[in-house]
Amino acid sequence: MPRLNDQVRELLQEYADLINITGGDAFRARAYEKAARAVGGHPEDLAGLDVKGLQQIPGVGRSTAEKIAGYLATGTIPALEALRAEVPSGVREMTAVPGVGPKRALALYRDLGIASVDELAAAARAERLADLPGFGERSGERILHGIELMRQSGGRTLLDAATELAEQLVAALSAVPGCTRCAYAGSLRRMRETVGDIDVLATAADSAPLMAALTELPYVAEVIGSGGTKTSVRTTQGVQVDLRVLPEEDWGAALVYFTGSKAHNIRLRTMAVRAGLKLSEYGLFEVDGGAKVVSETEEEVYAALGLPWIPPPLREDRGEIEAALEGGLPDLVQESDLRGDLHTHTDLTDGLATLEEMVDTAAARGYSYFAVTDHAPDLVMQRMTDEKMLAQREQLRQLADRHKKLRLLHGTELNIGPDGGVDWPPEFLAGFDVCVASVHSHFALDRAAQTRRLIRACENPYVHVIGHLTTRRIGRRGPIDVDLDAVFEAAARTGTAIEINSSPQRLDLRDEDVLRARRHGVRFAIDSDAHATGQLGYPRYGIGTAQRGWLTAEDVVNTWTWQKLKHFLRKDAVPR
The missing domain is CATH 3.30.210.10 (DNA polymerase, thumb domain)
Structure with a gap:
């Protein structure tokens, strides 16, 4: 069952989307989007907080706090319900199609009367979109591709949500008297990026108490089927859970079989x-x-x-x-091998936590080093300036006096422009300890142009890590069209690490691409890309992707000691 915070986050995000769709004030919509992120990233449960307590969450103003408090008390947000009544549900569903978004959904509904994803697909196939303002000749093709991408991910659950649910299930069932073993299996145990359903195995002499306990969990909405050895349920979030109870002596064989893959x-x-x-x-x-x-x-x-x-x-x-x-299985990298995080954000740009809060949380995780990498000025919406960045650097130096065991690194996430250039001149870049460079715009460039821009970024002597290389968002945006092998060759040649972005919405690189990059001799950084303190735990998911890509600790630069990492950050030759 999702946390209350996550439920409220989804409602606030829907409200922001509906404000945009109905042509409301864009600043107001952004305020609710920020509040949605703040609530979702807030480490404490919202239950029991009053309006004043809710306003203590950074990014939550009085109006938003009143709406949340009303929802906590009544289970509804009247302002949201009013906007829902103005917009057919299918129009908001269209905003989930990669390449559409709220403004385009409004134009499609207002100008062409398109009110569902199916109607959008039909209009795209009939080539009715090209003449709409903001669309173009290839819009129909791109939207059809986006619809296919969305439908491919339909019915599947992201890795973090599936893991949270599975761990709740295992904890609840393990506590049932008579249960001697309990674990989840299936594609979740193999750490696939999305999960179709959740397989749970348990051992007990009598299966009945376990079957009953599963069906009585508060987040179970429907019992699909129940018997002596297997019970299947569907949760309130639509996830199917299959519980199998078996004799303890068959545990190993069952775990092999139900873990898979086929x-x-x-x-x-x-x-x-x-x-x-x-x-x-x-x-x-x-x-x-x-x-x-x-x-x-x-x-x-x-x-x-x-x-x-x-x-x-x-x-x-x-x-x-x-x-x-042949005795050649890799000694896979583990989360415990990570000594630090090289890609994180604070509220100086689009993060939700202060610099101090992020540093304190990193210290509590036992890291040896920690990089703060807020966005650079070419991402205009973040309003970064030289002065703001230099002031943060000084603040970080002051915090270093409090954290003697944690080496604090001042960095930035640069924007890779369409020509491969990045923010700031070389003399300013030279002042950073670490620079991550990422694509944040011009996703539709052709293959040759995307490849050139990424190779040029690798060749920049101040760029240490290429962040979320393919830019994908699972089920929301496909990868850019790029010659990955050419980029991997450039990264290996220049000593530039490729990031495994651990955000469950990204997990970029994919495991298949990690395998390809590894064959080129690429080094990797497994980073959280955290925008809140709770997200500093994301590397557990990046580790899963790294393991699926056969990586060892030696392949991952942020498992290295500071002395070794220091050479890498100078782009010295680091032997494999």
Whole structure:
């Protein structure tokens, strides 16, 4: 079940979208968007806060606080309901299509009477969009691609939301008397970026109490089916959960089977057949006579097939079986290996927390070093100036006196322009400890232009990390069209790290691209891109992507000691 904060965040964001769609004041809409982010990123639960308490959240003004308090008391926001009545629900759904947004949704509704995603797709196919102001000849093609992207992600849950739900389920079921083991499996255990449903396994002599406990959870909206070994439910957020209860002696085989992937399991079953065995969720059996060989632990199942245990993120039939047979499985990077974070934001630009709050939270995480990288001036909406950046640098130096064990790095997230140039001249860039450079605009440039701009950014001697390289937002915006191999070659040649952006909405690079970049000899940075203190925990998701990309700690620059990282930040040659 989502946190109350997340529910309120979604409502405030919807209100902001509807203000935009109805042609309301853009400044007012931005204020509610900021409040939505602030509430979503607030570490404490909103329940029990009054108007005055809500106003203590940075970014939440009195009007917003009154709306939230009203929702907490009544379960509704009248102003939101009034705007909902003005706009067909399908029009707001159109804003979720990559490339549309509130202003275009309003134009489509006002000028063409388009009031749903299906109607939008039909208009795009009929080439009715090109003559609308703000659209163009290729708008229909891009919008159809955006609709396809949105529908591909439909019904799937982002990794952070799925993890939070699964951990709640496991905690609740583990507390049921008689439960001896409980864990989640499936694609979530393999750390895929989105999850279709959640598989939970448990062991008990009597399954009935566990099945009953699942169906009685407050965030279960529907029981799809229930039996002695399996119960399926749907949560209030529409996520299907499948609980299977089995004997403890079959735990290992079931965990292998229900973790998957399908392709990995087929390889295992093929190996079993060749050895005169049969592998199922109940165990590994002899074909002749049917005697059970092993089933209790995953390690025993893999060992009986002549393999070491294979970490779940690798189980995709992408060479892990061959590597295991040859003793070549990587020693995967772990979250505990991270010594710092090289990409974070404060309320100086679009963050929600102060510099002091972000630094204190980083120190509490036990980091050795921490970089603050607020946006540079070419992202005009952030209103950055030289003076603001230099004042932050001085403030960071003062905070360093309080945090003797945490090396504070002053950095910036630069904007990679369409020609590959970045904000600020070299003499100003030289004053930063670390520079992340990212694409924030001109997403529609052709492949050659995108490739040139990113290669030029890699070649900039002051750029240390390329942030969220493909710019994608899962289910919201597809990746830019770029020759990744050419960019990876440039990054390896220039000693520029490629970021694995750990925001669950991005997870950029994708795991497949991490594998490609690794073959080029690229170094990586696993960063949070945190805009609030709670988001400093995002690297757990970036670590999952890194593991799926076969990375070791040595591949990731922010696992290195400060002495070694210091050479990297000078763009000295760092041996592999």
